[in-house]
Amino acid sequence: MGEKVIIIGAGLCGTLLALRLAQRGYTVTVYEKRPDMRKNTISAGRSINLALSDRGLRGLALAGAEEDVLPLTIPMYGRMLHPQVGEETMVKYSGRDGEWINSVSRGGLNMVLLDKAEATGKVHLHFGKGCDEVDLETGSVTLRDEATGSTFTDRAEVVFGTDGANSAIRNAMLRESARYRFDFSIKYLPTAYKELEIPPAEGGGFRLEKNALHIWPRDGFMMIALPNLDGSFTVTLFLPHTGEVSFAQLTDDILIRSFFEQYFPSACAHMPDLISDFHSNPTSSLGTVKCYPWQVNGKFLLMGDAAHAVVPFYGQGMNASFEDVLVLDGLIDKYAGDWSGILEEYQQIRKQDADAIADLAVENELEMRSATADPVFLLKRRIELKMEQTYRDYFSKYSMVTFREDLPYSYAMKRGRAQDEILMKYAAGINSMAEFDEQEVLRLIHTLDG
Numbered sequence: 153m154g155e156k157v158i159i160i161g162a163g164l165c166g167t168l169l170a171l172r173l174a175q176r177g178y179t180v181t182v183y184e185k186r187p188d189m190r191k192n193t194i195s196a197g198r199s200i201n202l203a204l205s206d207r208g209l210r211g212l213a214l215a216g217a218e219e220d221v222l223p224l225t226i227p228m229y230g231r232m233l234h235p236q237v238g239e240e241t242m243v244k245y246s247g248r249d250g251e252w253i254n255s256v257s258r259g260g261l262n263m264v265l266l267d268k269a270e271a272t273g274k275v276h277l278h279f280g281k282g283c284d285e286v287d288l289e290t291g292s293v294t295l296r297d298e299a300t301g302s303t304f305t306d307r308a309e310v311v312f313g314t315d316g317a318n319s320a321i322r323n324a325m326l327r328e329s330a331r332y333r334f335d336f337s338i339k340y341l342p343t344a345y346k347e348l349e350i351p352p353a354e355g356g357g358f359r360l361e362k363n364a365l366h367i368w369p370r371d372g373f374m375m376i377a378l379p380n381l382d383g384s385f386t387v388t389l390f391l392p393h394t395g396e397v398s399f400a401q402l403t404d405d406i407l408i409r410s411f412f413e414q415y416f417p418s419a420c421a422h423m424p425d426l427i428s429d430f431h432s433n434p435t436s437s438l439g440t441v442k443c444y445p446w447q448v449n450g451k452f453l454l455m456g457d458a459a460h461a462v463v464p465f466y467g468q469g470m471n472a473s474f475e476d477v478l479v480l481d482g483l484i485d486k487y488a489g490d491w492s493g494i495l496e497e498y499q500q501i502r503k504q505d506a507d508a509i510a511d512l513a514v515e516n517e518l519e520m521r522s523a524t525a526d527p528v529f530l531l532k533r534r535i536e537l538k539m540e541q542t543y544r545d546y547f548s549k550y551s552m553v554t555f556r557e558d559l560p561y562s563y564a565m566k567r568g569r570a571q572d573e574i575l576m577k578y579a580a581g582i583n584s585m586a587e588f589d590e591q592e593v594l595r596l597i598h599t600l601d602g
């Protein structure tokens with residue numbers, strides 16, 4: 153029997169980690185607070201989807217799960233921008249063929265990973281068992297049976313905290329922050345979000361373009377929609393908590409309806425259950441969690457959202473969490489399974505990349521809700537797409553983050569920001585693509601290599 157490890161949290165990161173560690177020969181005990189979603193899918197109700205891109209796919213491929221997940225995905229080739237008035241426009245994600253992002257059901261993906269992990273025979277899944285307390289010195293964890301309230305303890309050489317944005321393992325580290333010099337911050341955005349739905353068309357099919365991520369940018373707020381396999385779209389409204397145009401103002405059905413009719417007429421027409429969805433679905437906050445160290449005593453390690461919850465505007469939280477598993481996996485051989493070496497190097501190499509995607513995600517909110525309606529930005533995007541079509545080695549910031557899984561997020565951020573600055577200035581100085589001088593743009597970009 154392989155060495156035992158414990159994973160707290162069977163979400164997206166925890167299940168991929170469990171699968172991979174089992175493939176590595178470890179015996180994996182997983183404790184998950186919620187019931188088994190494979191037996192409770194109907195009560196789960198709403199379908200929530202996520203954008204899965206190359207970093208996430210690479211993590212899945214490492215564990216041989218990519219082929220199982222791809223049938224659950226819908227390719228999204230670009231952003232379909234819906235102005236308040238006028239025609240919608242499709243802006244492709246990449247100028248190159250073969251580069252797109254994928255809409256995938258969160259639950260569907262999680263269930264595939266649970267099944268695959270369980271099928272190894274080395275992963276023991278315990279549902280309805282929430283972790284309350286941990287002993288950071290000894291590596292023991294205290295679990296509570298959510299049904300009976302009874303508690304028990306378990307112990308392993310190493311415990312992974314993949315228990316999400318409100319991690320109990322992280323809270324235990326925070327309680328002993330002075331001892332472990334544990335830094336922690338959570339920075340909330342003024343923006344909140346609510347999930348809504350565009351159902352399938354009557355008789356089946358999609359009411360909007362299927363292969364796109366739809367955006368209704370409204371300067372200060374926005375709505376997005378991602379397709380589901382059943383023909384529906386999961387819609388997310390991002391709107392400030394308070395202020396002139398905000399959730400706080402949407403206090404009755406008439407106000408809610410007139411808000412949607414005013415700002416999102418093209419979507420509203422496809423949302424027959426808008427009012428009931430609006431009332432039954434929660435309004436949730438968005439925040440960035442940063443903390444460090446991620447490991448304590450070579451016995452506990454935070455991964456995924458527990459270590460670095462990011463706001464969703466780059467569609468990278470899950471992708472980064474899957475990349476976490478890949479990075480950790482790469483260190484197991486290097487340290488011949490010695491957890492203290494693995495955990496220490498893991499946090500050292502990974503922290504700057506987690507910080508980078510956290511910062512990029514905050515910045516991208518502005519790009520999505522405002523810049524996508526700005527003519528200079530749209531011209532800059534057209535220039536970038538043309539550059540990507542023409543030059544194999546040119547990658548926009550978005551492409552580096554989303555399609556270049558071989559580049560660290562920190563590199564993509566630095567290089568991408570510098571390119572953006574050059575291109576925004578250039579786009580502001582011309583009137584249309586007719587004035588675009590490819591060689592001049594290339595020269596400007598190459599100044600960054602010098």
Ligand SMILES: Cc1cc2nc3c(=O)[nH]c(=O)nc-3n(C[C@H](O)[C@H](O)[C@H](O)COP(=O)(O)OP(=O)(O)OC[C@H]3O[C@@H](n4cnc5c(N)ncnc54)[C@H](O)[C@@H]3O)c2cc1C
Pocket residue numbers: 160161162163164165166183184185186201202203204281282283284314315316317318319320345388455456457458462464466467468469470471472473
């Ligand atoms: C609105 C929104 C949209 C998003 N869109 C995207 C996207 O398009 N693309 C993308 O890549 N990412 C996206 N994300 C981010 C993505 O959801 C997360 O990054 C991802 O789920 C992180 O996986 P995780 O396993 O770390 O955490 P989670 O998936 O949250 O899993 C944590 C698990 O731990 C369990 N748990 C919690 N506490 C305990 C405890 N005390 N004991 C035991 N178990 C516990 C939970 O029940 C859960 O199952 C989005 C996030 C939000 C909020």
